[in-house]
Amino acid sequence: MVQIHVIVIGVDMNKMKITKDNFDPKKHVAEFKRTCNQCKKIWHSLANREKKIKDNINVNNWGVIGNCCGDKGAAYQAKRNVEANQTELDKIKKCPKCSSADYKEEPLYYEKKL
Numbered sequence: 001m002v003q004i005h006v007i008v009i010g011v012d013m014n015k016m017k018i019t020k021d022n023f024d025p026k027k028h029v030a031e032f033k034r035t036c037n038q039c040k041k042i043w044h045s046l047a048n049r050e051k052k053i054k055d056n057i058n059v060n061n062w063g064v065i066g067n068c069c070g071d072k073g074a075a076y077q078a079k080r081n082v083e084a085n086q087t088e089l090d091k092i093k094k095c096p097k098c099s100s101a102d103y104k105e106e107p108l109y110y111e112k113k114l
């Protein structure tokens with residue numbers, strides 16, 4: 001009976017890999033790698049930034065609704081903010097080269113550099 005021991009080298013490398021499941025916003029950075037299906041341009045977008053813009057849209061949407069019968073100026077300003085953020089979001093979600101919204105997306109995770 002011969003026992004064969006297999007020593008796997010490089011297991012530690014896999015342990016280091018950051019995935020969606022062990023993602024920690026305090027330690028890691030998430031971004032989207034997008035590849036345009038039309039012109040093959042590759043661009044990156046920080047997940048944090050997109051989240052901030054989306055949150056901004058939500059907050060201001062509440063401003064629009066909440067002020068519907070009272071402060072018209074504030075409601076107007078909130079509406080303007082929603083539009084500005086929406087434009088920003090649309091810009092991020094389009095190819096910077098050919099403006100196509102036809103792209104594939106791949107999440108990337110990094111260790112934060114301290």
Ligand SMILES: [Zn+2]
Pocket residue numbers: 036037038039040041095096097098099100
């Ligand atoms: Zn493109």
